[in-house]
Amino acid sequence: MLSEAGQSxxxxxxxxxxxxxxxxxxxxxxxxxxxxxxxxxxxxxxxxSLYKWFGDRDGLLSAMITYQASKVRTFERxxxxxxxxxxxxxxxxxxxxxxxVLAGDVSLALNRLAIGQSNRDGSKLGKLLLERGxxxxxxxxxxxxxxxxxxxxxxFLDADEAYHTLYGLIVSDLHVRMLLGEPGLxxxxxxxxxxxxxxxxxxxxxxxxxxxxxxx
Amino acid sequence: MLSEAGQSxxxxxxxxxxxxxxxxxxxxxxxxxxxxxxxxxxxxxxxxSLYKWFGDRDGLLSAMITYQASKVRTFERxxxxxxxxxxxxxxxxxxxxxxxVLAGDVSLALNRLAIGQSNRDGSKLGKLLLERGxxxxxxxxxxxxxxxxxxxxxxFLDADEAYHTLYGLIVSDLHVRMLLGEPGLxxxxxxxxxxxxxxxxxxxxxxxxxxxxxxx
DNA sequence: CACGAACCGTACCGTACGGTACTCATTTGA
DNA sequence: TCAAATGAGTACCGTACGGTACGGTTCGTG
Numbered sequence: 087m088l089s090e091a092g093q094s095x096x097x098x099x100x101x102x103x104x105x106x107x108x109x110x111x112x113x114x115x116x117x118x119x120x121x122x123x124x125x126x127x128x129x130x131x132x133x134x135s136l137y138k139w140f141g142d143r144d145g146l147l148s149a150m151i152t153y154q155a156s157k158v159r160t161f162e163r164x165x166x167x168x169x170x171x172x173x174x175x176x177x178x179x180x181x182x183x184x185x186x187v188l189a190g191d192v193s194l195a196l197n198r199l200a201i202g203q204s205n206r207d208g209s210k211l212g213k214l215l216l217e218r219g220x221x222x223x224x225x226x227x228x229x230x231x232x233x234x235x236x237x238x239x240x241x242f243l244d245a246d247e248a249y250h251t252l253y254g255l256i257v258s259d260l261h262v263r264m265l266l267g268e269p270g271l272x273x274x275x276x277x278x279x280x281x282x283x284x285x286x287x288x289x290x291x292x293x294x295x296x297x298x299x300x301x302x
Numbered sequence: 303m304l305s306e307a308g309q310s311x312x313x314x315x316x317x318x319x320x321x322x323x324x325x326x327x328x329x330x331x332x333x334x335x336x337x338x339x340x341x342x343x344x345x346x347x348x349x350x351s352l353y354k355w356f357g358d359r360d361g362l363l364s365a366m367i368t369y370q371a372s373k374v375r376t377f378e379r380x381x382x383x384x385x386x387x388x389x390x391x392x393x394x395x396x397x398x399x400x401x402x403v404l405a406g407d408v409s410l411a412l413n414r415l416a417i418g419q420s421n422r423d424g425s426k427l428g429k430l431l432l433e434r435g436x437x438x439x440x441x442x443x444x445x446x447x448x449x450x451x452x453x454x455x456x457x458f459l460d461a462d463e464a465y466h467t468l469y470g471l472i473v474s475d476l477h478v479r480m481l482l483g484e485p486g487l488x489x490x491x492x493x494x495x496x497x498x499x500x501x502x503x504x505x506x507x508x509x510x511x512x513x514x515x516x517x518x
Numbered sequence: 519c520a521c522g523a524a525c526c527g528t529a530c531c532g533t534a535c536g537g538t539a540c541t542c543a544t545t546t547g548a
Numbered sequence: 549t550c551a552a553a554t555g556a557g558t559a560c561c562g563t564a565c566g567g568t569a570c571g572g573t574t575c576g577t578g
Contacts, residue, residue, distance in 0.1 A: 116420075116421035117418065118422055121565065121566085122565080122566060123564095123565080127527095131526070132525060133527095133567075134525075137566095137567070138524095138525090142566080143566065197478070197482075198417050198420060201417050201481045202414060202418035203332075205332035205483065206332045208483070209482060209483020212481075213482075213484075216479070247496070251474070251496075253474050254474035257474075257475065258467070258473075259473065259477070262478060262481075265417045265478070265481075266417055267420035267421070267424070268428065268432070284504050287503070288503060337536085339535080346556075348555060348556045349537075349558095350540095350556085350557095353536095353537070353538085354555090358536080359536070
């Protein structure tokens with residue numbers, strides 16, 4: 087179930103509680119509200135402990151990203167035989183999950199944080215966020231797409247290219263708009279459905295197209 | 303040519319020079335490097351003048367966005383008759399321009415700035431950035447898509463939906479990745495070509511598809 | 519019980535920022 | 549020619565942050 091070597095003991099329970107409070111402060115008030123004094127006060131710990139555990143403020147930020155990523159786990163593809171209908175459904179579920187994750191409070195706050203620091207620290211946080219937070223979702227989608235190809239339902243040369251196309255169809259500019267503060271999208275289900283329909287039209291084999299035509 | 307009521311006298315030449323220096327500081331060192339003292343020093347003006355001209359620091363940031371947006375002007379569609387080939391070419395040029403704009407130093411810096419402030423000031427800068435910076439490119443693409451429909455080359459129900467699909471196909475997650483500090487994309491031309499090909503496969507009429515099949 | 523480690527709460531320090539006040543040189547205009 | 553206005557340069561103030569040091573408290577262990 088857990089695809090990564092996800093040792094949940096990266097931090098102690100006490101430290102996890104502190105990181106949880108830090109994330110809450112970040113979500114509520116942005117980076118400016120995330121002061122070391124504020125975290126210590128909110129988490130009922132001392133600043134000295136913060137610096138012992140996390141080194142400095144940047145270490146705290148990194149730990150927050152690592153901790154949050156460790157909470158978001160995704161399921162591996164089980165080995166079931168894919169049909170056109172089940173591929174479509176799995177893709178729609180993936181699309182909805184992706185939009186839901188990207189629109190999440192904590193995700194948006196951490197992305198804003200990493201983006202804000204990206205030209206200050208050489209994008210250290212950005213790299214961390216992409217590695218820890220994105221790999222799960224990437225692997226899930228790639229697995230799904232590969233399975234679709236093996237089942238003769240999808241046709242493509244470059245799996246990575248196909249995945250990026252799927253991602254773009256699902257997300258479009260919604261992520262950046264939400265990062266800029268625009269209120270979240272209203273109808274994620276419709277958006278997910280549209281994206282998957284388009285993706286299947288681009289990469290589906292005759293098998294998929296026939297079934298789609300039959301059901302529509 | 304200028305579609306907006308773009309009075310270039312929004313700021314005085316002296317103020318424009320100051321804003322130029324402020325943008326340079328922002329691009330070089332991120333938001334943290336953009337201090338009022340630093341701007342005053344770099345632009346050889348006094349802090350008192352800064353506050354007289356722009357009110358406060360937020361006013362300076364807004365002015366920077368407005369100024370930068372006023373520099374990026376785009377051409378309106380001329381009334382030429384679209385063919386399948388010219389539509390394709392115009393779309394590719396648009397895609398390349400879009401990627402080039404999004405990957406620009408100043409654009410990335412301003413987007414990072416607005417995103418960093420988005421949960422502090424009620425996304426005032428984010429709104430400004432979307433309105434001033436995005437409307438031009440939106441209008442250009444919408445005009446192109448509408449012209450394609452009028453010429454019988456594209457088929458869609460919702461023009462906005464078609465445009466967002468095009469945007470997602472072109473940009474995918476590149477914008478966010480660049481905002482997070484990842485080095486820019488290596489091959490914008492190929493990316494643009496792929497996006498337009500996919501877009502035409504999704505929204506093109508038989509007329510376009512026939513020509514595409516003939517040329518490929 | 520005694521000892522030490524971990525840790526909380528707080529006080530403290532140096533620094534850097536946003537914003538204001540003041541002085542002095544230059545320009546403007548009648 | 550002279551005074552009013554403009555703006556550069558600088559000094560200054562209050563505040564707030566990151567980071568450190570210290571006293572007091574809890575808790576596990578021999």
